[in-house]
Amino acid sequence: MDGNGRWAKKRLMPRSYGHKSGMNRMIGLAEHAKALGIKYLTVYALSTENLSRRPQEELDGLFGLFRKYFTANVKKLYKSNSAVRVIGDLSALPADVAELLRGGEQNSPDGAEFTLIFAINYGSRNEIINAVNAALDGGKRIDEESFSSLLYTAGLPDPDLIIRTGGEKRLSNFLTYQAAYAELYFADALFPDFSDGQFDMALNDYAARDRRFGKI
Numbered sequence: 001m002d003g004n005g006r007w008a009k010k011r012l013m014p015r016s017y018g019h020k021s022g023m024n025r026m027i028g029l030a031e032h033a034k035a036l037g038i039k040y041l042t043v044y045a046l047s048t049e050n051l052s053r054r055p056q057e058e059l060d061g062l063f064g065l066f067r068k069y070f071t072a073n074v075k076k077l078y079k080s081n082s083a084v085r086v087i088g089d090l091s092a093l094p095a096d097v098a099e100l101l102r103g104g105e106q107n108s109p110d111g112a113e114f115t116l117i118f119a120i121n122y123g124s125r126n127e128i129i130n131a132v133n134a135a136l137d138g139g140k141r142i143d144e145e146s147f148s149s150l151l152y153t154a155g156l157p158d159p160d161l162i163i164r165t166g167g168e169k170r171l172s173n174f175l176t177y178q179a180a181y182a183e184l185y186f187a188d189a190l191f192p193d194f195s196d197g198q199f200d201m202a203l204n205d206y207a208a209r210d211r212r213f214g215k216i
Helices: 004-010 015-035 048-053 056-079 095-106 124-137 144-148 196-207
Strands: 040-047 082-087 114-122 161-164 183-186
Touching: 004 015, 015 040, 015 056, 015 114, 015 196, 040 048, 048 114, 056 082, 056 095, 082 095, 124 144, 161 196, 183 196
Parallel strands: 040 114, 082 114, 161 183
Antiparallel strands: none
16 A cells, blocks of 8 residues: 555645545445455555654554554444454554554454455565474474465465555565465555555456466
């Protein structure tokens, strides 16, 4: 969900305004995705690099958004038979924010029709290193299946489509192991401007592709 800060800057507003607008767009997009029958949607909310390199004022603003809006929006998800999943290292977050996120995950309904996955303090390299160390600590020789079970995304399907907004054309440490066969789509729109219609365009582009997975 790239471009919140730049979107705010173009409007001579603080970056926090862009993050709030991006959060509202994310909620709307999740509702739209569920209505289309999509089962899983992962949003890259905060990377490990963001946490270590962004100004503390900006991070405090992001955490404030979670404190203010997370619980109410998660309850709306529950009522629509949707679940929450969190991937990333929550130990580095403020304790109350980490507790909110864990609670949202633990209280999710079983057998949900839709799962919204928040990648928070997530970095694919760290995820892979942690999985390797877990395998070594357990004295295990691993294959693809057992390795996948050690990742944050254990139990979740690999992504079919990864969309990045904001004009950048790279994954930036997002689901790099899981994305081995994902289709990639890059949009120039800054995330608060990434409409449901533009999301539909990405899905139509994806639907027109020939996914061979190594076959002829």
